[in-house]
Amino acid sequence: MKAHAAVRLYFDRAADRLDLAPALRRLLIIPKREVQVQIPVEMDDGRLETFIGYRVQHDDSRGPMKGGLRYHHEVDLDEVRALATLMTWKTAVVDLPYGGAKGGIAIDPKKLSAKELERITRKFTDQIHDIIGPHEDIPAPDMGTSSREMAWIRNQWEKYHGFGPAVITGKPVEHYGVEGREEATGRGVGILAYKLLGHLNRKPNQTRVALQGFGNVGSHAAKFLHESEYKIVAVGDHTGAYFRREGLDIPKMLKYSLANKGMLQGYTDADRITNDQLLELECELLIPAALGGVITAKNAERIKAPIIIEAANAPTDPDADAILEERGIKVLPDILANAGGVTVSYFEWVQNLQFYKWGLNRVRQELDSVLSRAFDAVWQEANTQRCSLRTAAYMIAIRRVKAATELAGLG
Numbered sequence: 001m002k003a004h005a006a007v008r009l010y011f012d013r014a015a016d017r018l019d020l021a022p023a024l025r026r027l028l029i030i031p032k033r034e035v036q037v038q039i040p041v042e043m044d045d046g047r048l049e050t051f052i053g054y055r056v057q058h059d060d061s062r063g064p065m066k067g068g069l070r071y072h073h074e075v076d077l078d079e080v081r082a083l084a085t086l087m088t089w090k091t092a093v094v095d096l097p098y099g100g101a102k103g104g105i106a107i108d109p110k111k112l113s114a115k116e117l118e119r120i121t122r123k124f125t126d127q128i129h130d131i132i133g134p135h136e137d138i139p140a141p142d143m144g145t146s147s148r149e150m151a152w153i154r155n156q157w158e159k160y161h162g163f164g165p166a167v168i169t170g171k172p173v174e175h176y177g178v179e180g181r182e183e184a185t186g187r188g189v190g191i192l193a194y195k196l197l198g199h200l201n202r203k204p205n206q207t208r209v210a211l212q213g214f215g216n217v218g219s220h221a222a223k224f225l226h227e228s229e230y231k232i233v234a235v236g237d238h239t240g241a242y243f244r245r246e247g248l249d250i251p252k253m254l255k256y257s258l259a260n261k262g263m264l265q266g267y268t269d270a271d272r273i274t275n276d277q278l279l280e281l282e283c284e285l286l287i288p289a290a291l292g293g294v295i296t297a298k299n300a301e302r303i304k305a306p307i308i309i310e311a312a313n314a315p316t317d318p319d320a321d322a323i324l325e326e327r328g329i330k331v332l333p334d335i336l337a338n339a340g341g342v343t344v345s346y347f348e349w350v351q352n353l354q355f356y357k358w359g360l361n362r363v364r365q366e367l368d369s370v371l372s373r374a375f376d377a378v379w380q381e382a383n384t385q386r387c388s389l390r391t392a393a394y395m396i397a398i399r400r401v402k403a404a405t406e407l408a409g410l411g
């Protein structure tokens with residue numbers, strides 16, 4: 001199923017329960033603005049290449065729009081629209097004063113030099129500089145981007161608008177970024193796993209974990225779960241997956257991947273399995289932390305883990321979700337499970353606007369309290385409504401966006 005249709009189905013399930021009027025549904029579904037731009041760039045060898053970039057701004061009723069920038073060869077308008085919509089529900093469910101947006105460029109960053117990436121990023125910023133800003137739309141890293149790209153975007157944006165580090169988050173610490181932003185999504189997964197397992201009466205050291213993805217989100221999640229004594233039996237990245245019944249040596253894998261351009265390829269201290277085998281592994285907790293659409297109607301029947309935490313955005317197709325629910329598998333939905341990143345982005349933005357720097361401990365403590373509060377609300381909603389955690393999270397989010405939209409009036 002196409003990404004936006006999937007997000008829309010999840011929205012409709014919750015909107016039905018809320019008895020949301022059709023006119024309001026339409027308003028909350030259609031993005032406020034969608035921009036597609038041409039990015040002509042001279043490559044290192046002198047060739048001209050033209051790339052396509054997107055920024056979709058979904059909703060701003062609760063505050064400036066917020067969401068990452070994805071560099072991946074499969075990026076298209078439908079996917080960016082879906083991810084922008086997810087950001088609206090994500091910021092609403094954790095109650096950050098933001099709306100939702102997302103952007104991306106259809107490129108494979110691994111095949112480009114740093115100089116080419118810099119030219120592409122700066123040209124893209126030239127095309128969208130007038131629709132982003134600290135009080136309008138604040139981009140951040142996502143798949144394929146990091147603090148490096150954020151520094152280029154800030155620098156390029158400031159050429160037009162003057163000093164304004166709050167235009168973007170996930171910046172290098174030397175450039176008004178915050179310590180703790182890079183680890184935030186992974187740490188958030190750890191915090192939420194602790195809460196969820198507690199409610200399900202499971203102990204970390206009796207929990208075997210299969211983790212798909214070892215990028216920024218997956219590697220930090222692995223680190224926190226390992227430190228909390230979970231037994232991580234499988235880890236995969238785009239080069240393949242690695243299995244060890246007694247538990248993988250996560251510190252060793254982190255070191256290996258760091259020295260190997262962020263890849264696990266060639267890691268020998270484990271058995272090789274496929275990414276499909278990883279998803280269907282005998283374990284207690286499955287964490288998809290990479291691409292969307294990996295849990296489908298085809299493999300949902302075969303998934304053995306009783307708990308799934310969606311560290312990736314949109315990893316589960318709605319028909320698969322229905323199968324998982326019927327089978328009694330608990331799914332912590334993406335809009336809550338990976339909200340640690342945007343939450344610390346919010347802390348970065350607040351610090352930039354106030355020119356005041358928090359310490360790392362404060363960042364971590366406040367992240368814990370924001371996510372714990374959001375988890376408790378979603379857990380309670382699911383119990384009173386007798387629905388899945390996903391529908392509960394959407395219901396809370398939609399209620400908040402609806403209230404803000406109605407209070408503002410239509411002008």
Ligand code: GLU
Pocket residue numbers: 066067068069090138139140141142143169313338339341342343345
């Ligand atoms: N790209 C991340 C996400 O999907 C972070 C967004 C942000 O920090 O604004 O939530």
